[in-house]
Amino acid sequence: MIKQNKYLILKNQYCLANYCLVALRKEDIQLIRKWRNDQIGILRQKKPLSIPEQKKYYDNIIQRTFSQKKPDSILFSFLFNDNCIGYGGFVHIDWNSRRAELSFIVDTKRSNDNNIYNMDFNTFLTLIKQIAFNELNFNRIFTETYDIRPFHISILEKSGFKLEGRLKEHTKISNMHVDSLIHGFLRLQFKN
Numbered sequence: 001m002i003k004q005n006k007y008l009i010l011k012n013q014y015c016l017a018n019y020c021l022v023a024l025r026k027e028d029i030q031l032i033r034k035w036r037n038d039q040i041g042i043l044r045q046k047k048p049l050s051i052p053e054q055k056k057y058y059d060n061i062i063q064r065t066f067s068q069k070k071p072d073s074i075l076f077s078f079l080f081n082d083n084c085i086g087y088g089g090f091v092h093i094d095w096n097s098r099r100a101e102l103s104f105i106v107d108t109k110r111s112n113d114n115n116i117y118n119m120d121f122n123t124f125l126t127l128i129k130q131i132a133f134n135e136l137n138f139n140r141i142f143t144e145t146y147d148i149r150p151f152h153i154s155i156l157e158k159s160g161f162k163l164e165g166r167l168k169e170h171t172k173i174s175n176m177h178v179d180s181l182i183h184g185f186l187r188l189q190f191k192n
Contacts, residue, residue, distance in 0.1 A: 021076040098139040
């Protein structure tokens, strides 16, 4: 039996229908590495991750966050019917300002099917808002998305995230400069 980690500052898991967010499980990290490498063009990741790098990241960075009262990041395995289909959570947490950036990625096959991706991402956003505002007492969560992802952006906006800014030609992907869009969601928008 695999020992399940949990964050000291959170309940063990958050579920909606057949979906759950649980503290990032070690057993899922190589799946996540593969998805990140497959989808490197939508991430701020500059080079493919190796198996040893991913293991070292989990062992040296992620594991210590479970016992911290104010971790820099809180990451979850995103489960559907108890199978890992993605991961995400809060990164670059600023506890003084009560804000965090969202991170999210799903299995590459699921991300390529708009109907499945819409359901997955909407469910993730519903659960992550509950954690952000009910559990962690954040004031604000935000995202940075490259403008080459209009479907992803439409889901964010339908979920209540407001476009707050555009960083023109902010990053280079496939030899082309693209804009980064910043979307935010405030506590006062959250309805439990």
